[in-house]
Amino acid sequence: MSTKQFLLSGFGGQGILFAGKLLAYKGLNAGKNVSWLPSYGPEMRGGTASCSVIISDEPVGSPIVSEPDILVAMNLPSLDRFESSVVPGGIIFADSTLIERKVQRTDVTTYYVPATKLASDNKTPTLANMILMGKILKVLGDFDDDSVTAALSKVISAKHADMLEVNKKAMQLGADYE
Numbered sequence: 001m002s003t004k005q006f007l008l009s010g011f012g013g014q015g016i017l018f019a020g021k022l023l024a025y026k027g028l029n030a031g032k033n034v035s036w037l038p039s040y041g042p043e044m045r046g047g048t049a050s051c052s053v054i055i056s057d058e059p060v061g062s063p064i065v066s067e068p069d070i071l072v073a074m075n076l077p078s079l080d081r082f083e084s085s086v087v088p089g090g091i092i093f094a095d096s097t098l099i100e101r102k103v104q105r106t107d108v109t110t111y112y113v114p115a116t117k118l119a120s121d122n123k124t125p126t127l128a129n130m131i132l133m134g135k136i137l138k139v140l141g142d143f144d145d146d147s148v149t150a151a152l153s154k155v156i157s158a159k160h161a162d163m164l165e166v167n168k169k170a171m172q173l174g175a176d177y178e
Helices: 016-029 076-085 116-123 129-138 143-157 158-176
Strands: 003-011 033-040 050-056 071-072 091-095 109-113
Touching: 003 076, 016 033, 016 050, 016 129, 016 143, 050 076, 050 109, 071 076, 071 129, 076 091, 091 129, 109 129, 116 129, 116 158, 129 158, 143 158
Parallel strands: 003 071, 071 091, 091 109
Antiparallel strands: 003 050, 033 050
16 A cells, blocks of 8 residues: 655745645546645735645545655745654655755655745746645656646646646756756
8 A cells, every 4th residue: 555645834825735736636647545635824825834635545534644754844934843743764845945954853855955046046936836846756756747737737727727837847947956
C-alpha cells in the first residue's frame, strides 16, 4: 500500500489551496484515492492558510494530516509550527526567500527553494507556489508534462485558461532548480 500525506502551509494569498488542489487532481488522474482539506485563518489574505492532501492506493479514512510525510512551508510561521510534526524520514520543502533559518531536524530531507525570488525574477510574482510544486513533483519522481498539464487543466478555471502555460513554465522552473 502506498500513501503519501502532504501538509502545505503559508500566508493566505500564496496559493496554498491551489497547490493542494493540483496535487489532489494529479492523484485523481492517476486513479488514486484522494482527500483535500483546506484550512485558513479568518484574515484570509495575509492570514495563515494550510491544506492537507492525502494520496493513497487505499480508501482514505480521514482527511486530517497530523504527521505529514511531506511538508511544504512557504513562510517561517509555517515551518516553526509544523516542522516537528513531519514523520522521521519525511521531506520538508521550504521557500528560502521567506524562511531564513535552516530546518533543525536531522531525520528529514530538506529542500530549500527560493521560490518567491525565482517567481519575482521571472516576472510571475504570484507563482512561487507552482515553482515549489514543480520541485516537489520532480523530487517525488512524478513530474511529467502530460500529467502536469492534465492536473493544471482541472484547477485553472476556464476564465483563466490563458494562465496554463505560465503555470507550466513556473513548475518547470521549480523542477529544474538545483
